[in-house]
Amino acid sequence: MEKLLNQWLWSEEFWLPPTITWHDIGGKTGGSRRPLPRDLLVALPLALGFIAVRFAFERVVALPLSRKLGVFDRVQVRVPPNPMLEAFYMQRKKHFTQSELMGLAKPCGLTLRQIQNWLRLRRKRDKPSNTKKFCEASWRFVFYLTAFTAGLAFLIDTAWFWDHRECWRGYPRQPVAESHYWYYILELSFYWSLLLCVSVDVKRKDFKEQIIHHIATISLISFSYCANYVRVGTVVMLLHDSSDFLLESAKMFNYAGWKKTCDSLFVVFAVVFLGTRLFVFPCRVLYSTFAESLDxxxxxxxxxxxxxxxxxxxxxxxxxxxxxxxxxxxxxxxxKVERDERSDDESDVEEEGEDSGMEEECCWEQSKGSLNSKLTSLADNCVLNNLTHQRRNMNSRLPKAR
Structure with missing residues (x-):
């Protein structure tokens, strides 16, 4: 099995430059280490540990903090119990047609309008509360702020932080300090925990993009560690953490209703994000990985x-x-910043569209029925008028015939 893995999964011709072998990378010297793929296995139990710490943090720290900051939740709307509609809702969620709703009207003993209102209230009850959003944002804020502070402390004195050509000098025989190793492993564990919790977290508009981001980040961290791209990898992680904690702090104050603080933090976040992700990352990091590394x-x-x-x-x-x-x-x-375009609940806009679509269709059915009744009455009036007119003509002609 080990021979098969080395031949197919860990092929040196694929992962490493020509003339370089895994023996040139692996090993441990002094207070530093050389990366080995098996080092990444510790990330999975650490990811489970992150989930446990998050669970405790949200209940012990984030929840009391949300109450002190005045986070306000919407009043939960009471939905009348209806087992048949509940089973239909759990099976279909938001993907149903008008004909299916009309088919439920008779078994439930409700009108089409009542069924639509019931489903609308049921969806509103499933919307995540502001407290849940606040707890989730506060956990990410604590991690990103801690990771950014620690990463900056670890990298501020390194040569490759200021000159990206140093990321490749001496490659691949570049020892990895213990601090850089744990910085790497903890970042990898955190993103694994985010991916494992994606089904229970608040579903947002960029849900699919977030999944792609987590998978790409995990793949990048894992591959860059195995191939000993640790130097450039630490720079990439630090760039991302520099703006992420600002975004999470803006979310926290937004859920607490501190609009001015939220707007100010959002402007700072936007400046940092656009500067690091659209200028520093492509012009410095991507240029170094694409061009400077080939030297x-x-x-x-x-x-x-x-x-x-x-x-x-x-x-x-x-x-x-x-x-x-x-x-x-x-x-x-x-x-003002009206909505968080990147992070609001994904179902808000969809439900509004569905509700308006249901209302428009119902109004169309009503207007269609009233139109048909008017046309029918109009036709009846026309027939009656024609018969009356013909009768009058016949009556006026009878004396002349006599």
Missing amino acids: FFKPFPGYYLFNGLLLVLQALHIFWAYLILRMLYKFIFLG
């Missing part, structure tokens, strides 16, 4: 995979930058 080794399949994953991240940066610029436009010209 130290020749291209190989892993080189293209690594840069392809970085391009996926950059595409997501552009997508999120578009949403942020749209919010900045609202802030500048409308005077």
